[in-house]
């Protein structure tokens with residue numbers, strides 16, 4: 469099939485129709501190359517927002533593959549279908565009124581205990597997050613570990629879409645991170661202080677000035693910005709943990 473094509477071109481099938489596209493394109497760009505216009509799911513195009521979860525399969529196999537359309541490069545013979553996004557129901561809550569416990573998570577997501585350990589969620593994750601492991605951490609009450617393991621989640625929903633037990637892993641992880649941030653992690657004194665100053669209009673003038681500078685200057689200032697000490701910073705001292 470592809471041996472009749474130049475090496476830099478591959479044949480893909482989008483919604484069943486054949487297209488020849490450069491082999492360097494991502495699925496997202498291949499759609500555009502083929503003439504599709506992204507109206508929804510175009511997102512960040514950089515593997516961060518999770519808006520572009522997509523499914524495809526390779527020739528000669530029935531197995532459905534999943535990935536982020538903006539990150540997955542096309543391969544010869546790929547069958548691609550764009551399906552609607554994955555709006556798994558999300559609980560509403562006031563995180564400040566909750567406790568950082570498994571029971572609090574279970575009250576909102578009772579399907580938590582239906583996890584049967586099949587690991588399909590982990591295999592589906594385009595960010596290579598150990599999804600099943602963070603669900604296990606939630607179940608055993610280790611919310612900080614769940615927050616740590618899920619930190620890179622882009623909320624694409626592929627884990628939930630593939631889960632036979634119908635867990636909404638990415639919503640559960642988000643709740644775990646919020647509970648940890650609200651109740652278990654020390655407050656960042658700088659964030660608290662800067663938030664207060666922001667509310668009082670302390671930065672209004674400098675924000676106006678910032679809006680007027682060009683992109684290069686903005687990048688320079690970002691690189692040179694001050695950051696608060698981190699625990700792996702050699703200059704970090706225990707007193708830095710004495711947050712508000």
Ligand code: FES
Nearest residue numbers: 511512513518538
């Ligand atoms: S478009 Fe944002 S992750 Fe793909």
